[in-house]
Amino acid sequence: MEVLIEKIVTYSxxxxxxxxxxxxxxxxxxxxxxxxxxxxxxxxxxxIHEPVSLHPVVDVGSCIRTGACITAxxxxxxxxxxxxxxxxxxxxxxxGHGACFHACPVEAITLCIGTEKRGxxxxxxxxxxxxxxxxxxxxxxxGGMGLIKNAVSQGKQxxxxxxxxxxKETVAxxxxxxxxxxxxxxxxxxxxxxxxxxxxxxxQDTLGGTVxxxxxxxxxxxxxxxxxxxxxxxxxxxxxxxxxxxxxKVLAKNDIxxxxxxxxxxxxxxxxxxxVGTSTGNSHTAKKVLLAIGRRGTPRKLNIAGEELEKxxxxxxxxxxxxxxxxxxxxxxxxxxxxALQLMDKNTVHLVYRSDAFGRIKPKNNEKIKKAMADKAVxxxxxxxxxxxxxxxxxxxxxxxxxxxxxxxxxxxxLAGGELPTAFLEKSGITITRKFxxxxxxxxx
Numbered sequence: 023m024e025v026l027i028e029k030i031v032t033y034s035x036x037x038x039x040x041x042x043x044x045x046x047x048x049x050x051x052x053x054x055x056x057x058x059x060x061x062x063x064x065x066x067x068x069x070i071h072e073p074v075s076l077h078p079v080v081d082v083g084s085c086i087r088t089g090a091c092i093t094a095x096x097x098x099x100x101x102x103x104x105x106x107x108x109x110x111x112x113x114x115x116x117x118g119h120g121a122c123f124h125a126c127p128v129e130a131i132t133l134c135i136g137t138e139k140r141g142x143x144x145x146x147x148x149x150x151x152x153x154x155x156x157x158x159x160x161x162x163x164x165g166g167m168g169l170i171k172n173a174v175s176q177g178k179q180x181x182x183x184x185x186x187x188x189x190k191e192t193v194a195x196x197x198x199x200x201x202x203x204x205x206x207x208x209x210x211x212x213x214x215x216x217x218x219x220x221x222x223x224x225x226q227d228t229l230g231g232t233v234x235x236x237x238x239x240x241x242x243x244x245x246x247x248x249x250x251x252x253x254x255x256x257x258x259x260x261x262x263x264x265x266x267x268x269x270x271k272v273l274a275k276n277d278i279x280x281x282x283x284x285x286x287x288x289x290x291x292x293x294x295x296x297x298v299g300t301s302t303g304n305s306h307t308a309k310k311v312l313l314a315i316g317r318r319g320t321p322r323k324l325n326i327a328g329e330e331l332e333k334x335x336x337x338x339x340x341x342x343x344x345x346x347x348x349x350x351x352x353x354x355x356x357x358x359x360x361x362a363l364q365l366m367d368k369n370t371v372h373l374v375y376r377s378d379a380f381g382r383i384k385p386k387n388n389e390k391i392k393k394a395m396a397d398k399a400v401x402x403x404x405x406x407x408x409x410x411x412x413x414x415x416x417x418x419x420x421x422x423x424x425x426x427x428x429x430x431x432x433x434x435x436x437l438a439g440g441e442l443p444t445a446f447l448e449k450s451g452i453t454i455t456r457k458f459x460x461x462x463x464x465x466x467x
Contacts, residue, residue: 058104157291181210181214201312229282321438349365363390
């Protein structure tokens with residue numbers, strides 16, 4: 023009898039301990055869920071809960087709450103644990119690293135583009151990065167991969183794939199013409215050199231593409247990447263200047279020349295090859311073509327009076343040499359925010375944005391602009407649109423009824439994004455489709 027009582031007591035103690043531990047676990051889980059719920063509430067209020075482009079989608083049925091996706095993500099508060107499962111918090115801050123996708127031990131994450139409500143226009147490409155036009159390939163930002171590391175990887179893979187299908191008997195000036203000298207285009211050029219292809223790289227602007235147009239000190243890369251014929255770029259926070267220096271170095275070392283300030287205007291398939299026409303009047307033939315151009319294409323304009331004045335620019339290159347100016351920056355994205363922050367120390371800066379909050383900017387930029395606003399280093403005009411630009415002033419209107427309000431001004435930077443070069447793509451025969459939450463990267467079951 024005593025043995026039985028002793029066993030009952032022992033089992034009771036064990037049950038009580040398990041119950042206590044379970045209660046502690048449940049309370050901890052609820053507390054974590056409440057914290058994540060609050061972050062989601064705030065992100066919805068600030069307009070950053072909905073994804074802008076590439077983003078993770080969690081299969082809650084498969085998720086086992088390891089937290090590996092959260093640990094792997096180099097950004098902040100993209101994912102969180104809610105009710106024992108991973109969930110999206112600030113989807114619009116996702117920049118497509120894909121680290122969460124690779125880190126999940128049970129393959130419960132898929133990388134998708136667009137949502138059920140918000141579609142994203144993308145050219146059609148297959149797993150080899152070939153478009154619906156045979157022999158015409160697409161890599162990098164225009165295909166949905168804006169992150170430098172991912173664009174570099176795509177440029178490399180696209181050339182590796184197309185190299186296998188080049189027909190030696192076809193007569194053309196080049197095996198491959200690469201359009202664009204941004205991250206994807208440079209990686210493609212290095213891979214083409216590695217594979218001994220006869221190739222030509224054309225860039226409508228300057229080496230670096232979109233990256234070249236960033237402010238000089240802008241941090242453009244936060245994780246290592248493998249660059250063909252160079253190796254791993256291990257810098258944790260790589261600035262625009264550092265990255266351009268690396269690119270110049272590796273291109274020179276491998277005797278690769280980029281033809282700059284030459285815009286490709288036409289790509290026409292002829293019997294056995296592509297005829298590529300350029301803005302200089304020259305045309306070249308190639309067996310394959312790789313488009314590695316940016317999604318922005320042409321900078322978005324306001325189409326207002328005075329926009330053609332010399333004081334108006336659509337990119338900011340050297341903010342450190344600008345001082346003592348009355349500046350208006352137009353836009354509410356990261357480029358506009360970062361430009362305003364770069365200019366504020368030596369100038370008077372007004373940031374004009376048509377909405378009532380900055381909805382899709384990086385967390386660090388959000389923190390910095392809020393501090394700048396509190397310190398009155400940047401004057402932000404929400405719900406505001408420029409209506410005209412003059413030599414020494416600008417005029418704007420506000421949603422609350424303000425009309426033709428005058429603001430003295432020396433320089434205007436319009437950083438309102440750009441427009442997808444749809445006309446060029448369609449003229450080349452490429453099909454554009456609108457993606458509504460479709461998987462770009464998923465595990466094969």
